[in-house]
Amino acid sequence: MSISLGSDNHSGVHPKILNSILETNQGHAPAYGTDELTAQTEKLVKEVFGKNAEPYFVFNGTAANVLCLQSMMESHEAVITASTAHLQMDECGAPEKIIGCKRLLVPSADGKITTDGIKKHLVRLGDQHCSQPKVVSITQPTEYGTCYSLEELREIRRFTRENNLLLHIDGARLIQAAHFLKTDLKSITEGIGADAVSFGGTKNGLLCGEIALIYHEPAKKKFKYIRKQNMQLPSKMRFIAGQFQELLKGPGLWREIAGHTQALAQRLAEGLKNFPEVTVTQPVQANSVFVTIPKAWFKPLREEFFFYVWDETRFEMRWMISFDVTTKDIDRFLAVMRQLKETT
Amino acid sequence: MSISLGSDNHSGVHPKILNSILETNQGHAPAYGTDELTAQTEKLVKEVFGKNAEPYFVFNGTAANVLCLQSMMESHEAVITASTAHLQMDECGAPEKIIGCKRLLVPSADGKITTDGIKKHLVRLGDQHCSQPKVVSITQPTEYGTCYSLEELREIRRFTRENNLLLHIDGARLIQAAHFLKTDLKSITEGIGADAVSFGGTKNGLLCGEIALIYHEPAKKKFKYIRKQNMQLPSKMRFIAGQFQELLKGPGLWREIAGHTQALAQRLAEGLKNFPEVTVTQPVQANSVFVTIPKAWFKPLREEFFFYVWDETRFEMRWMISFDVTTKDIDRFLAVMRQLKETT
């Protein structure tokens, strides 16, 4: 497969991350997170995400999301999410199966939800016939590549606090939001008072691995058991921890990756301005561009670079940019479009 | 940490496996198992484990075990295992949580169970008040490093078939059994009529990754959904598949690893014959040696090489040998014992 705009998990492992795996592979170490490298990385995570962040490494994003939620709620409670949330659309019912909880959906066109939308679900409180709202889960940046501003985050946090709701952030691509908002990772997690955050690794250049960051104290007491019982305790933990150390340490490989991919997304969006046939359907605030294109362009474009139709009903495409996509790739993509424009 | 005899997950990644990861890391590939390397590896797995084996890659051994079982049973059914099984002792109740099923235990001293022990649980069939036995799960080699012979496996298979029971094999270290029984992997899986097998990678030199091998046709229809819903679908699948390709291809790195570690276990056991103070408590048929030792030796020995007390009540130790332990390491361990013998 050549370069794909299908997803940021179509790319492989970032060379620096891969190198960290080689470095980790020295001798023996205790399993299940009791090793030195994991301890170091946990310390680093607290520096990066705030001292109240308790990090638990898990294998994938579905697990980070579902276990964050499970640690904070019970089966008779409900989680409020956008109708577009990955949790709702792409987990094959994992929250229902693993937590047994109800989902309350806030319709969303750009992936974001507001306190008005959340409020509509705060009905029948105390009614035994009705699942009780307990957690609000937002995705940052959203599945549509849009970012909540710091003000929006603070407003949601204020509202959830006032209404005894906990706040979870699905941050599979959180590094993009920190870069877009010109801030650091702590400011958009501990800083805005999140109770739990799924911090993604796999979509940001790792082989595999995510962190469930738990701020909510009662959840910390049980998370290690929840992780093991739900089959997410890695035995050779150091290899996941080590990758995150590489991603998060120093000035930050994460910034480099977010900066590079976001610049390319902007370059692509900029280039699209020359194509009145193409509509960019969402603000470009992360490493993706959502567009509608002429139907005739679809097949030849996909032959160049693979990508997904994101919404069949409006024939909306998603172009997602991985860490290893280059300026040249984007320019070639635009060139193909110019050709198509001329020939169709 | 120096060399550890604690577990075969204290070692890191086998150099050849690590090299395969480097090779896999070329360009983009579709995610979730739709890539070329995964397809190739699936083909290879069928060659190695039999044409009816449908392989599903998952992250860890708990998942391989629990999802194999879930795909073959329902919550009102029961799984029969040895009282010593990993499924019973070390999964933090994962089968209960994920499947909701009952466990029926056959007391075991060496990790093995017999049809007599299984038969005791075949009571109250058809009684609605009682979970109905559906699957027998054996570990091969067992948690005590003992192997079922081919005759024993066939006898269990005959019995389970006659009694409408399915057969699952927890093969976290299955390569050891194939080596010990001087046979291949197909002969002790498809060859003896297993319905599902957890084939381990992590304890045999992988970074992470296990295969749920499904032979039972109805289970194949739903396994992919079960895997996703239970948070075990790796997005960058090729990196798990590629490791297994390296382990299984050609004459077999797996044979090399099993042969080497088993030879060291035998060397260690042989060396222990010179120590009347030490009792080898289990037949040595895999890569581990179980022993009782003088209490005074415990601390100094552990300072040399870490290991676990496996059974507190009988002060029984487990010495587990990883792929990268050397003859020199074993000889040094024996030398330390000789010293202890002389000085205590």
Next chain:
Amino acid sequence: MSISLGSDNHSGVHPKILNSILETNQGHAPAYGTDELTAQTEKLVKEVFGKNAEPYFVFNGTAANVLCLQSMMESHEAVITASTAHLQMDECGAPEKIIGCKRLLVPSADGKITTDGIKKHLVRLGDQHCSQPKVVSITQPTEYGTCYSLEELREIRRFTRENNLLLHIDGARLIQAAHFLKTDLKSITEGIGADAVSFGGTKNGLLCGEIALIYHEPAKKKFKYIRKQNMQLPSKMRFIAGQFQELLKGPGLWREIAGHTQALAQRLAEGLKNFPEVTVTQPVQANSVFVTIPKAWFKPLREEFFFYVWDETRFEMRWMISFDVTTKDIDRFLAVMRQLKETT
């Protein structure tokens, strides 16, 4: 409490049903459904609902609904219902907890759904990231007192068969539908090819008790275990069976109850024609009348007869008529309204 229009579970036990309890209370009988009276009633149920109907008595309607579904689907599958369904609104997330499945909602204003609405959810079939539609559950009559016609039922059945979907009917008030459609109970269950039906008792004059009617053969094999494991196996079963015998035998107490209550609902709706201030918001096709009324009338009317605001947003009331409401009661209610009309 005087007469209530709040719900048909505000009334007590129908005198004939209560008498049947007295008659059942003779001597000893085996427990858990192995008694003579239960056997007789099961035979009667097959006569009334068709020879393929396998009846399982349970305690309440939530259980009948959830266990019917559980017997026909797995956690990675989805059930399609109206957004207004009791299953969705009033079970405190029981399907999510007990089955672990996903809910797919078809927006509905009158409680009914159409094949067009169902079809919208038949997307991503075979996609492992997405819960797979397996059952369509309709309520007959609906929570808004409307009935699917025989043609509508057959159309839904045709569509579900063609799309490999199973059909469940929540018939908490099924007797109302049979009466409204001028047919018998078999014609709207086995006759239209339902796979499972929750047949209500409690809202039709029983002390407690519902029947899960299973037509789907694979579900029959496991239902008894599912019932017990989910805590719904009544020990003194004969007392539930006996009540249903009374309800269903001969010309049918059920017809008497449905006829009486539906006539009163029609009488009430007819009387409302004299009040332009009152809008009947739903077709009256069962034992309930949905209305909007002047806000000023709310309090004094509720003092006369208790009832619920069904939809706060449109200030829509539900007036539900139990078996023991009388013509006099309805006329008195209308008289109170006339008074209110004059004085406000």
Next chain:
Amino acid sequence: MSISLGSDNHSGVHPKILNSILETNQGHAPAYGTDELTAQTEKLVKEVFGKNAEPYFVFNGTAANVLCLQSMMESHEAVITASTAHLQMDECGAPEKIIGCKRLLVPSADGKITTDGIKKHLVRLGDQHCSQPKVVSITQPTEYGTCYSLEELREIRRFTRENNLLLHIDGARLIQAAHFLKTDLKSITEGIGADAVSFGGTKNGLLCGEIALIYHEPAKKKFKYIRKQNMQLPSKMRFIAGQFQELLKGPGLWREIAGHTQALAQRLAEGLKNFPEVTVTQPVQANSVFVTIPKAWFKPLREEFFFYVWDETRFEMRWMISFDVTTKDIDRFLAVMRQLKETT
């Protein structure tokens, strides 16, 4: 069926209880426990079981047990019970399915467990690979008709408190224990510091109905939701509450029933002294007698009065006495035995 010694759920409804149902059946009442009669009964329950007892009416004993436990524990925790417990033997895996928890069994010959037996399971505390003990559940009287003395109860309570364990009592026949111990119901529940008690109705003359008595404060906060979500919220609650009012009010129908049935059990045991062929295998401390009898007597005796073989392996019978068994019945049973003695 004539009189049965099979179980105390083979009898029907006690005449006074049945009469209370007739009295309850007056007019309309709010559903789901918000009625006057339920409120009165809740008050009465607090008088009888202690002011901290929060009563929740449910349909059956399985539910009372499982929901008491669910309200006090999580899926990664474990409940310790006797190997003979109903929870273990006769619930078709309900605790595993509903709670997802692990069971830890204490072997028992007479149905009782001791702190020594419990203590054996207090290992690996804090180990993430291992379900953490949280609740001890005892049956009082046990499934073998034996009673824990007040001293034994206090000792278990002391031990559980010291070890951060909660205490659940399965009291399906708790009235028998209160009578045997010559005390009241409060003394053996709140008095000994139980955290939750399943108080049985069905086996003590009710049509159906049990009470989950919750003393543990955190469990009270969520029990109503747990009850509904697990399909155990009775809509016509007053009919269950009313039966318990009759059982518990004044000097106590419960005492009358326990006194009568226990006297008959003693009479039967006394009569058996004349039969050296018969061994009474358990102390007679409730309404049952466990015996071994000559094999030749089995068939003719069962023709007279039905009963169960309780333990096939030791050919041990259970003779269980319901409220409506008479002195004459017992004497006739003994007479049949005399005849058998003479003729075989």
